[in-house]
Amino acid sequence: MDREQAVLIELVNEAYPELATVVNVDDWMAQRFQPPIAFLLTQGVREEGRSLTSYQVVSEAAIVLHYPKVAGVYQPLSAEPLRELLRQRQFSYQGKTSGLSIEIDSSTLRIWRDKKDRTEIAFQFTYNVAVQRAVTEKINEFDVEGVRS
Numbered sequence: 778m779d780r781e782q783a784v785l786i787e788l789v790n791e792a793y794p795e796l797a798t799v800v801n802v803d804d805w806m807a808q809r810f811q812p813p814i815a816f817l818l819t820q821g822v823r824e825e826g827r828s829l830t831s832y833q834v835v836s837e838a839a840i841v842l843h844y845p846k847v848a849g850v851y852q853p854l855s856a857e858p859l860r861e862l863l864r865q866r867q868f869s870y871q872g873k874t875s876g877l878s879i880e881i882d883s884s885t886l887r888i889w890r891d892k893k894d895r896t897e898i899a900f901q902f903t904y905n906v907a908v909q910r911a912v913t914e915k916i917n918e919f920d921v922e923g924v925r926s
Contacts, residue, residue, distance in 0.1 A: 781819045781904075784872035784879055785838055789815045792859040793842070805841075812843040812894075813854060822901065831905050840898040856888045856896050879904045 786798050796815045799805055805816045822835040840859070844851040863870070863881060871878040885901040 779819075780872070780875045780877045781821075781836055781838075781879075782817065783875040784870065784877045785817055785819060785840075787872045787874065788862070788870050789817060789840060789859070792862045793854070796842070796854075810843070813845040814843050816841040816843065827905060829908070831907050833903055833905050835901060835903050837899065837901050842896045842898070844894055844896075846894075851894050853890075854896060856890075856898055859898065860886075860888075877904055 782800055786800070789796070789798055793815060796813055797810075799810050799814050799816045800818075802818065804810060810816075816839075818839045818841075820837050822837055825833045825835070827833045842854040842856070844853055846852070863883075863886070868881040868883045869878065870881070879902045882901045882903070885899070887899045889897040889899075
């Protein structure tokens, strides 16, 4: 599991502690889950150079909240817990286990409630990644010849 998914799973679990999370697309498409669940999908959009030591990754996230069915009727899950958590954190979230800090673009936050069995939430987010430097041997001894003072 990549760091993007890990931090978003933590975000969803903090907003909806009672929901299980599915990240496998094949399981979700085949409906191999028991509602209520949260399905999570991430996709990288682009990478931008920030400096000589880091670059910024722009990704999209989709969260699908599948409603439980009680006596043949779907019981809607509100998107408010997630929206309120994002507002409290000023659309910034840092994962506890992954340590990854993401910045959510509030202008891209979209919530669709047009399906009877689920709510769909989508947004873009960014995070910075350090550029891996090659390990080089440090010079600790200098030989200076022919220097006159």
